[in-house]
Amino acid sequence: MENDFVKEITSKTEDFSQWYVDVILKTELADYSPVRGCMVIRPYGYALWENIQKLLDDRLKATGHKNAYFPLFIPESLLQKESEHVEGFAPEVAWVTHGGDEELAERLAVRPTSETIICNMYSKWIKSWRDLPVLINQWCNVVRWEKSTKPFLRTAEFLWQEGHTAHRTDTEAEEETLRILDIYQDLVEKDLSLPVIKGVKSESEKFAGALKTYTIEALMGDGRALQAGTSHNLGQHFAKAYDITYLDTDGQLKYVWQTSWGVTTRLIGAIVMVHGDDRGLKLPPVIAPIQAILVPILGKQKETVLAKADEILAQLKDDIRIEIDSRDEYTPGWKFNEWEMRGVPVRIEIGPKDIQKHQVVLVRRDTGEKYFVDESELLPRLKELLDDIQNNMFLQAKKFMDDNIRETDNFEEFREIIEAKRGFIKSHWCGSPDCEKHIKEQTGATLRCIPFSEELNTGKCIICGKESNTTAYFAKSY
């Protein structure tokens, strides 16, 4: 039963990086394009993104956010108004210099993120406390001219949503920042079955121009961390640079407090890296474009089997995202492997013997277990099974992550762990950027986040040995 498809995918343990690219190309999630660093998201990959979009968009709308659309281009002078921000982004900006045959009077940045253009509009729109809060989100493409790229994880152009809010008070802005972080965690853990660690970034890792950056960090199959979503409390940095003021009830003109936050198509890369195996993709049912693939076992009784398969399809298609593979030119074995590779959570088999027994066969992608189900119970059993797969995939990933969180305040041990096993390391840190930098330079690991709940007691900074009540997660990352 082993077939060509599976053999074409490099082994995950042998060469994780090649395995990742193989899976993406062969399952047709994405393809390389003739534009440096830009990929094409193919229909199967885009359907995943649409499902993620819908699940997040519903959550954002339910919490009062509205979508809008701001220009792709940002005049250079506008980009430069917030100094930390421009320093952070200028090196990776793509510049438009000509429109048709004419050279532009001022270069236009292709947006790397939209704080600057949005702040410019907020400065015009926000006049009074009555106009607050402003809760706007945008689904769009952004461009960052990255030197080295990898499909979904780091590409010159990517798709994302970016939320930009303005508030009356510091407290409201901080609440919003954390509300969004919780929404991201809920989306990623419940719908994508990806466990995350939540926390705040250090000064050196925060968003350019932010007061504080909160993050959710996931752990990939090769032990590297991936920043899966960030939520920034911008304080009044941008409000002051772009002059966003409102007249408060007390008659005073005040600067607003802002937040911004985003998740991107890199979430698809995380799904591949966390759940995938040597056979290919494994997709969580909630977001799988195809939740169940129906494979009729044709043969001499082809007509009968096809008729029954169509009946089953009709019975399920309003409740389940299901497709049928009744192609003549491939064997059932070939099809089993093909759909396993594509990560479809459940395969439904129906053959002549099953028809006689009034049963169908369900095979789950996550564990390979097989169930013989009475036809009359198919829909409820299938729904149960999809729920179970969703939960099981989360638990498997959670176990992997938990098994790969190690604690040490000994730098030699830290170094050995990073070299041998990677994963997260939780260590005491004094808070000094120098100690953080030392770790990065010596091991390649970066400070991923400082968690909210301090599980460790006070201890000594892993580098300088100073007393510290701060623990932080470190890891090599994408």
Place this chain on the structure above:
Amino acid sequence: MENDFVKEITSKTEDFSQWYVDVILKTELADYSPVRGCMVIRPYGYALWENIQKLLDDRLKATGHKNAYFPLFIPESLLQKESEHVEGFAPEVAWVTHGGDEELAERLAVRPTSETIICNMYSKWIKSWRDLPVLINQWCNVVRWEKSTKPFLRTAEFLWQEGHTAHRTDTEAEEETLRILDIYQDLVEKDLSLPVIKGVKSESEKFAGALKTYTIEALMGDGRALQAGTSHNLGQHFAKAYDITYLDTDGQLKYVWQTSWGVTTRLIGAIVMVHGDDRGLKLPPVIAPIQAILVPILGKQKETVLAKADEILAQLKDDIRIEIDSRDEYTPGWKFNEWEMRGVPVRIEIGPKDIQKHQVVLVRRDTGEKYFVDESELLPRLKELLDDIQNNMFLQAKKFMDDNIRETDNFEEFREIIEAKRGFIKSHWCGSPDCEKHIKEQTGATLRCIPFSEELNTGKCIICGKESNTTAYFAKSY
């Protein structure tokens, strides 16, 4: 009751162009941005677009199309492979020349449309007849460096969907082109209440690189035509330029037949221009972000009225897109005008007297008619009313269009109509580009389309007098 808001909108009959801009800015559909020719689509306008997207996307998926995403940038050499295409688009391309500090080896076009980059991928993906048809659609932004711009109707950057399909035969491609045209007509007439004329473009007006361009043409309130959607049969022009071949069942390598098609955010401009009046917007219920606005008439019995209003809101909100305006700082009259300006199809009023009588008041935006409805019948009556408004808005627009279609084969009369009244003129045309050009140069009117059903008998070309069995619609257009 007349208030500031209404006064702020220029009269539609006095200055249509200024009225249009006033409506868009004051209803917060969109705003100007600091980037030349680019607008910001504000939440109210974007919600309209999201509703349109959903209604079209469902139709496209139901007919087998899948969404994907291709890069924003197109290398210059790739853009230049199809000669007619590049000639048509090169003058309005925005060029990226630098990434960060580095000058690029080859300039990148910001996509004005994506045929070229998509064809490049299709050439790689399509190998066999088994791979056909390919039915892909993309929702994205595109950029055309236009000299003169107008919100929604013509902007340097706009949002659209672009479908790109590949087929085995000419017949299949032609069927697809017309299937999409029908879908566009259905969307625009049923959901946007905008009547259109359907037909084919002349050679000089067709899409750069197409074999044939089909169009739906709507008539705006000032008598100018607007191209509301186009569907192109590309023949094998692009297949040959980009080498897209497949191995057919007969063992022969053949070029595919292609189509492409799109509608854009300009549809929002059409909605404003066709349905709007001196009081502001009028939105068709099917796509209105808010279908009904509930205005409680507060006063001494504020608590009672608010409680009843909340009860009504709870009763309707699962079936109707409804919002409540219970702001203290504005009078009911001010609110009535505000929501009329914003084009909300139905206003629901509830006051102390209504509560006594167990009734609510419904006021429709399209005709101003008022209904007193028993509380127990509210939901069914409201649904009926929304349907009726949807139909009535179409009929009103259809009557306006029909009243503004004039037939003549006399060029002097043609000229007078264009100068005095505009609208569509249906005339005999011999098919010569010279006669078409003469009309354009002399009157500013262009050939909008040649209709499918020839209602006129044969006659003489309005310019050269040659016998002709072709009639065409001409108009000044946006």
